[in-house]
Amino acid sequence: MIDLWPRLEPLLADAERPARYLNHEYGCVYKPDADFHFCMVYPDTYELGQANQALRILVNVVNAQDGMAAERAFLPAPALCDTLRAEGLPLFSIESCAPVAQFDVVGITLPHELAATNVLETLDLAGISLHASKRDEGDPFVVAGGPCAYNPEPYAPFFDAFSIGEGEEALPEGLALIKRMRSQGALRADILRALARMPGWYVPSFYRWRSEDEAQDGGSWIEPVEEGLPTVIEKRLFTKFAESPGWEPCIVPFTEVVHDRLNVEILRGCARGCRFCQAGMMYRPVRERSADNVVESVVAGLAATGYDEVSLTSLSSTDHSQIADILTRLNRSCDGKGVRISVPSQRLDAFGVDMAELVAGQKKGGLTFAPEAGTQRLRDVINKNVTEDDLFDALDAAFAAGWRRCKLYFMIGLPTETDDDIKGIASLAQRAYDRMKAATPPDQRGGLRLSVSCALFVPKAQTPFQWDGQITPEEALRRVQLLRRSVKYKAVDVHWHDSATSFVEAVMSRAGREAAAWVEAAWRRGARFDAWSECFNEEAWHTAADEVGIDLEAIAQTSYPSTRVMPWAHVSTGVSERFLARERSRAEAGRTTPDCTFGACSACGVCQALDADNELAQPREASGSNAGGGAVAPARRCEEAPDA
């Protein structure tokens, strides 16, 4: 492969934060002698991508294969993207500083809905044809994975294949197939044909995209163009997660990245069952690493990296059945070393006095909780399963333990929301502030702050609310103004996340293959780095919609009956469509569904579909408003529960 460094180097003295492009970080792996090269791309800048856990995991698993080397690549900052184009330099990998187009396979993760134009920016800067159909025998295979691969259609023409679900095993299997067939001189089309028959791989070019009527009559939007292809692509599950070590080698970056710390994934999956939450559906079943595994991993990871902070990551870390034990042991082993232990994603009902004390020995930044909705009625609709008292108890514990700032997250525009629910946010926030004040000594009350952060609800594919439309940006603004008027306390700040980006997210989340042309047109009109508010180019997206003739409002805002076949019906998280529909009707009735890791099976279908089970380190004990039944044995093989 060509080494672009001599041409890149003189450009870096003038680049912002050149440390992003240098390579040579502590812990990076370089395997120049491998005969098969995989480039893992995060379609945004180094600061965001280097922190991504999928990137770390997948680079490690590929490097662990004989004869395979994995390298990283990121999009340079916008100014350097322009400089590279002006200088005729293509996108480069970090380790070899080689053109990305020279790799055998290029993998791009799709972390969120606003990364779509950056996928095209990546391909274009790399000099790879944007359309899979235009790629030749010598071109790399371009594959995707990540959360947005669960609705792959808006990206379908740009990728040769999608890996659906967890990639620990699926990616090396797919790469091994490509490597073997390439070395035998197989044609590109034949390699893709074989890949399309591997579990968890979706090759869109082998499927015709149907018309609306065909799709609704046929129960699927796609039709295989030849025999022997799956009609439903089921996600891959990494079944050895729980027993696999929580520590695996990681790169210690020079420049500060987001989440610049040791990350140890303590559990995967969350079965709380919030009905808006895509992650809660797609990472099932729940798998916990044991306290021994976690503690050993943290100790080994801190020693190997030199980090002074560790984060115990997961979708809901306080749900871990041994979290108190883990924190007690870690506090003991890190005492006096200036190491911070952070627990993101704290659930309200699980943050009691003991938890406040366990993370109390350290610097107290802001505390963040997500009640999501302002009234109990609406929290029941979304199945949040936390109460006001959970919030108040958590605040009592936290502010007595020394915290002074708190942030509450809410969504505006959830299904069935009324003005009373909006006023309920204001009421809840003000009463929360009263509790914070009461728990704080009078001489320290001056610094108390409560911020209320609101974002527009985005209906996500593969969730019970996938059939529910988003409210219009105008209506969202009216509701936010109502909220602002309803908050009377000066110490309570209301922050509103721009709804223009949430609208694009909703379209990307719900659209079918027709949206790909729109993404491409928006990128051609200059849209890129859409997740950066200063770069988001609303006009490009709207003009592009007019150009390609796509009705964005219809895609984002239409509510459908639960019988409608959605454009991702052929991609399965393992959660059954029937479960999603049942959850939606329970939402309408204001009925909640309990978390199966604390009690009875909720019949989501994952365990049967994937031949798996929840794997808990020990039985979980519900706390807060969900306490009561006491500890129950971890749910055994799920039984189909009778329809409610």
Place this chain on the structure above:
Amino acid sequence: MPDPSLFRLRVTFCKQGRLALLSHLELARALERAVRRARLPFAVSQGFSPHMKIAFGAALPVGVGGTRELFDLQMTRYVSPERALEALQAASVPDLMVKSCEYIDSHALAASAAFPVSAYRALLSCAPAQLAVPEGVMVIRKKKEKVLRVAEFLVGDMELTGATLAFSLESKPTGSLRPDVLLAACCAQANGDEEDRPLALFVENAEPTLIDADACGPDNPLRVITITRIGQRPVR
């Protein structure tokens, strides 16, 4: 516990190759992590937000390397300098390699204050017949333009030997003149450019193959290949 100020270790290291492009903050973070990886018994500050007791020498600009950079580390107990060096070297990347360790007096001036004079060596792209030093250099401080008088900072002359330039700059309590900024101004003046152009440094060009033995001229403008701090000393 013995007084931790008794075990004050002064460490020298190099900043070279492409890692010359690290900022001071990035460098500090990288070295702190190396100290942790080396498992030295470093002292931790008391209080709300405990931190490693480590103090760095005078900062280098992004793009400028150093052969003998400094940091001071407070330790809680004695580790022989040889063992500390061995552990730090095993935990360091080659272009940010620790070179020596020695204990210093607990009352010695901090590394950042003890050596205000820095000696630099620059490799140039060609050999200029002579190099005039500009009288003033325009810099931007707090969004305001300000002209620094070079004579206030330059210690001795700029010594030109072929395509190699040696000079020393003294940092003042009121501020300092960055070597890269000074050289950009020198190049602009030599080339007759209207404005200073940012330097394009070839930081990793260890064997300066880009150096042209020919004299500079209209078709062969003067550029800077690398800038390296080769020493730091007290004011004489």
